[in-house]
Amino acid sequence: MMITSRKVLMLEAKNFVLGRTVLTGTAFLLIFAAYGFFYGNHLIGQHQKTIHKIPQVQKEHLQEIVEHGSKATVGTTAYYPFFYTSNPPAPWARFAIGQRDVNPYTLKVKMLAIEGQLYDSELNNPLTLLVGNLDTSFIFIFLFPLLIIALLYNVISDEVESGVWKFVRTTTGSIGQTIAGKLLIRYTVVILITLAIFALSVIALQLPLTGPTFQLMLILLPYVLFWLLVGTLVVGMGKSSAFNATTLVCVWIFLAILFPGIANIAVNIAVPVPEAAETALRQREGYHKKWDLPKGPTMEKFYAVYPQYRKYPIAKDKYSPGWYYAMQFSGDLESAHSAVKLFEKLHQRQLFSETIGVFNPVITAQQALNKIANTDLASQVRYLESVRTHHRQIREYFYPFIFENVPTSNIDWAGYPAYKPVGYVAEPLASSVASIAVWNILLAACALFLFKINFIQSKDLQNA
Amino acid sequence: MHFKLIRTIARQEWNSVFRSKTTFVLFFVLLAVSLLAVYTGWQYAGKFNLQQAAASSEVHKQWMSQPNRHPHRVAHYGYLVFREKSPLSFFDFGLDSYVGNSVFLEAHRQNTLNMSEAGFSNGMLRFGELSMAMVLQLLVPLFIIFIGFQTVSGLKENGVLKILLCQRASYMDVLVGKTAGLTAVTWSLFLPLLILGLAAGITLVPGSAAADMAIRIVLIVFSYAVYFLIITLIVVTVSAMSSSAKNALILLVLIWMLFFVVMPKSAQTLGSSLFEAPGKIEFERAIEADVSEAGDSHNPDDPHFANLKARTLKKHGVDSIQALPLNYGALVMQEGENITSAIFNRHFDRLISTYKSQNAVSTAFGFADPFLAIRNISMNLAGTDFDSFTAFQKQTEQFRFEKTKRLNNIHLTQVSFKNNATQRVSAKNFREMPDFIFQPVPIGQNLIASSASLIALLFWAAGGFIVLNIVSSKLKYQ
Numbered sequence: 027m028m029i030t031s032r033k034v035l036m037l038e039a040k041n042f043v044l045g046r047t048v049l050t051g052t053a054f055l056l057i058f059a060a061y062g063f064f065y066g067n068h069l070i071g072q073h074q075k076t077i078h079k080i081p082q083v084q085k086e087h088l089q090e091i092v093e094h095g096s097k098a099t100v101g102t103t104a105y106y107p108f109f110y111t112s113n114p115p116a117p118w119a120r121f122a123i124g125q126r127d128v129n130p131y132t133l134k135v136k137m138l139a140i141e142g143q144l145y146d147s148e149l150n151n152p153l154t155l156l157v158g159n160l161d162t163s164f165i166f167i168f169l170f171p172l173l174i175i176a177l178l179y180n181v182i183s184d185e186v187e188s189g190v191w192k193f194v195r196t197t198t199g200s201i202g203q204t205i206a207g208k209l210l211i212r213y214t215v216v217i218l219i220t221l222a223i224f225a226l227s228v229i230a231l232q233l234p235l236t237g238p239t240f241q242l243m244l245i246l247l248p249y250v251l252f253w254l255l256v257g258t259l260v261v262g263m264g265k266s267s268a269f270n271a272t273t274l275v276c277v278w279i280f281l282a283i284l285f286p287g288i289a290n291i292a293v294n295i296a297v298p299v300p301e302a303a304e305t306a307l308r309q310r311e312g313y314h315k316k317w318d319l320p321k322g323p324t325m326e327k328f329y330a331v332y333p334q335y336r337k338y339p340i341a342k343d344k345y346s347p348g349w350y351y352a353m354q355f356s357g358d359l360e361s362a363h364s365a366v367k368l369f370e371k372l373h374q375r376q377l378f379s380e381t382i383g384v385f386n387p388v389i390t391a392q393q394a395l396n397k398i399a400n401t402d403l404a405s406q407v408r409y410l411e412s413v414r415t416h417h418r419q420i421r422e423y424f425y426p427f428i429f430e431n432v433p434t435s436n437i438d439w440a441g442y443p444a445y446k447p448v449g450y451v452a453e454p455l456a457s458s459v460a461s462i463a464v465w466n467i468l469l470a471a472c473a474l475f476l477f478k479i480n481f482i483q484s485k486d487l488q489n490a
Numbered sequence: 491m492h493f494k495l496i497r498t499i500a501r502q503e504w505n506s507v508f509r510s511k512t513t514f515v516l517f518f519v520l521l522a523v524s525l526l527a528v529y530t531g532w533q534y535a536g537k538f539n540l541q542q543a544a545a546s547s548e549v550h551k552q553w554m555s556q557p558n559r560h561p562h563r564v565a566h567y568g569y570l571v572f573r574e575k576s577p578l579s580f581f582d583f584g585l586d587s588y589v590g591n592s593v594f595l596e597a598h599r600q601n602t603l604n605m606s607e608a609g610f611s612n613g614m615l616r617f618g619e620l621s622m623a624m625v626l627q628l629l630v631p632l633f634i635i636f637i638g639f640q641t642v643s644g645l646k647e648n649g650v651l652k653i654l655l656c657q658r659a660s661y662m663d664v665l666v667g668k669t670a671g672l673t674a675v676t677w678s679l680f681l682p683l684l685i686l687g688l689a690a691g692i693t694l695v696p697g698s699a700a701a702d703m704a705i706r707i708v709l710i711v712f713s714y715a716v717y718f719l720i721i722t723l724i725v726v727t728v729s730a731m732s733s734s735a736k737n738a739l740i741l742l743v744l745i746w747m748l749f750f751v752v753m754p755k756s757a758q759t760l761g762s763s764l765f766e767a768p769g770k771i772e773f774e775r776a777i778e779a780d781v782s783e784a785g786d787s788h789n790p791d792d793p794h795f796a797n798l799k800a801r802t803l804k805k806h807g808v809d810s811i812q813a814l815p816l817n818y819g820a821l822v823m824q825e826g827e828n829i830t831s832a833i834f835n836r837h838f839d840r841l842i843s844t845y846k847s848q849n850a851v852s853t854a855f856g857f858a859d860p861f862l863a864i865r866n867i868s869m870n871l872a873g874t875d876f877d878s879f880t881a882f883q884k885q886t887e888q889f890r891f892e893k894t895k896r897l898n899n900i901h902l903t904q905v906s907f908k909n910n911a912t913q914r915v916s917a918k919n920f921r922e923m924p925d926f927i928f929q930p931v932p933i934g935q936n937l938i939a940s941s942a943s944l945i946a947l948l949f950w951a952a953g954g955f956i957v958l959n960i961v962s963s964k965l966k967y968q
Contacts (some may be wrong), residue, residue: 157852
């Protein structure tokens with residue numbers, strides 16, 4: 027008995043694997059995966075190429091400025107140069123581009139007030155952004171469920187509809203084992219395809235064999251299992267192939283398109299960010315008003331943070347570079363509050379979407395992949411913070427020369443502290459994995475229950 | 491062709507679709523989603539515009555209450571312009587969320603449009619935004635697939651088709667009748683919803699030109715009607731070619747995936763790899779290189795500016811810039827502005843045309859994917875398209891240039907060269923300047939932009955009937 031059932035299983039497996047659906051489905055996925063690899067490599071490669079050019083650009087730029095300012099003092103020349111920063115991609119960004127295409131990955135700042143400079147955007151074709159990336163994460167998050175649907179929707183109903191099922195029921199000893207066998211084959215095939223495409227992506231995208239690569243896997247496997255279980259649950263209802271296909275496609279559209287669309291509106295309504303405009307306005311006014319005010323109070327604000335410059339005299343009735351940079355600094359001081367609030371709001375948005383994600387593994391998986399790849403909003407905020415830090419270092423490097431009225435050619439213009447990119451930040455993923463796992467347990471329990479009442483206990487199927 | 495027969499088949503199709511419970515369930519789901527989309531879209535656009543208008547009026551107030559200042563300082567004080575959403579943007583968000591919402595305009599510098607909604611989003615936006623246009627473009631086709639996949643294949647399975655064909659009906663009559671019936675269902679369910687949604691949204695938006703809006707609405711409704719017809723034709727064709735209803739359904743769902751997920755992304759990424767656009771650093775470096783070649787106002791030995799100086803001195807018959815009746819500093823500044831602005835515009839136009847070439851790939855794909863065609867038309871007519879976004883950028887740059895020019899002119903005539911920096915001019919001068927008013931892209935230009943897509947839609951509709959005719963003549967599909 028055992029031997030025959032194993033034989034039947036092997037035969038079924040062979041038939042299934044060599045069937046049209048598996049082969050065409052896998053072929054399609056492979057084509058898209060190949061394109062996804064190319065696209066991820068291409069886009070992130072471009073980012074890296076641009077970032078590699080920066081040191082040279084920076085060097086030439088500073089040289090030009092210093093040459094021009096050779097007759098002036100540092101105070102005058104320091105107005106002109108830009109200092110470049112960059113947000114180098116983590117290796118996993120090739121896998122999940124996330125928000126990297128939307129957000130700027132290079133920003134240049136002058137010694138002037140920072141708030142007006144932090145939100146400069148990258149040059150982009152908005153239609154390309156709207157359409158979105160066809161990267162590897164998209165293939166797993168969006169297209170894999172469709173393959174799973176195609177493989178599962180007719181797992182039993184096909185045989186019911188062709189009349190074979192009645193025969194199967196009467197000849198096999200355990201109907202539960204037969205169903206389990208059929209599902210097992212499909213689960214195995216899907217998981218093998220997942221592993222294979224993932225292995226290909228590791229090679230094609232040159233992902234290092236370190237923690238984050240395995241973390242990607244740690245998200246993808248439960249995610250794929252989630253869709254397998256969704257498929258199993260629907261199949262367990264014991265309806266027709268057409269019903270199963272329609273239902274599964276509707277579930278997919280709901281989870282992958284409608285739900286995120288509604289959730290996005292919810293986020294925008296729950297956490298609006300008017301602070302963005304407010305910050306720009308305050309900074310501009312905070313700085314420009316100072317021109318028409320007495321110099322004393324402006325300088326006092328500056329001295330409160332930088333008391334060491336109090337010893338340098340500032341002319342009361344005429345322009346001086348020290349006063350100019352103190353004015354710029356006070357523009358930032360006055361917009362600091364709304365800038366902090368803006369960043370807080372962005373953080374809230376992140377938290378809120380994570381909460382919403384608990385109800386939708388598709389969102390959870392997408393956010394988790396972006397998190398692992400450091401291509402999410404939180405990573406961008408970290409980058410902006412690092413630009414702010416660099417801006418402070420630059421100011422603090424040049425302040426002494428400005429207050430001392432040093433001639434431009436007397437100082438080392440490249441001697442400022444080098445910009446330190448953020449580096450890879452590993453964030454906890456336990457909650458994401460747990461939330462998908464809870465879904466999986468619930469689905470598995472429901473599916474088991476449905477199979478019990480619809481196939482194993484019932485003697486005759488209504489569709490048979 | 492038996493028109494009477496076609497009408498009978500169409501009526502029968504209509505009745506059978508409305509007899510099914512699935513039709514009502516699906517329709518009410520779509521209805522609920524559309525209403526939610528229209529309401530939130532309208533509310534969001536309204537709130538957003540209020541926010542932008544408030545920020546705008548604050549900037550205006552600050553500008554008007556400036557004290558007496560040196561004009562060049564005012565040129566750097568600059569101006570902030572906030573982009574408002576178009577009146578129909580609640581219907582089709584288009585590119586809105588991916589385009590910056592404000593721009594800082596100052597002398598010497600062309601700043602980017604900053605602070606897009608996508609920049610403040612953590613990626614959920616990338617699954618697609620829920621708008622009424624999205625429901626009509628993506629979900630209504632799926633509705634048509636679900637109510638129509640068995641329209642012909644079902645007849646084949648239960649043998650009714652053979653009986654029909656044994657009577658007077660030709661296969662083409664059956665197919666046309668089915669198409670007419672399904673199209674009538676879709677039109678009567680969704681077109682009134684579309685018209686009501688648009689009309690309700692418009693009446694709630696104050697100050698939109700009525701005639702312009704009416705034409706846009708009519709064209710939108712017409713385009714979507716053709717689009718629904720095309721999808722119905724595809725559904726009927728596939729259903730007629732399939733041996734079983736199940737096969738028809740699977741094939742149609744696959745086509746849906748291809749049209750809505752795979753092709754749009756492939757087309758656009760193909761476009762951007764075919765026509766590579768420069769990154770920001772590259773773009774700026776190229777401009778800087780051109781500027782230093784054309785003449786650098788900061789360089790005292792620059793030949794272009796040495797020439798300007800000689801010409802100016804000669805014209806006024808004096809031998810030093812101190813003796814000129816105007817402020818030579820301002821003259822140099824304006825000359826520098828002319829040069830950089832012209833160079834910037836040249837590079838910017840080139841960038842825009844690169845983007846346009848990229849987008850043209852998607853437009854061309856409209857002949858292979860009707861979704862891409864309707865997406866373009868819908869965005870164009872809603873004023874949330876690429877042209878509107880480009881127009882905003884061009885107009886703000888024009889505004890920046892003119893404002894700077896006015897300020898330089900004040901500088902030129904009202905501030906003397908001697909003790910330049912310590913002088914101030916009356917704030918009255920600044921108050922007299924016009925405010926920025928965005929001129930929306932006229933409907934004619936929108937139509938030109940969407941003409942290829944419109945042709946693609948008509949091509950699809952005509953092609954659909956031809957294919958239907960071919961299918962009907964093949965015996966194996968009966």
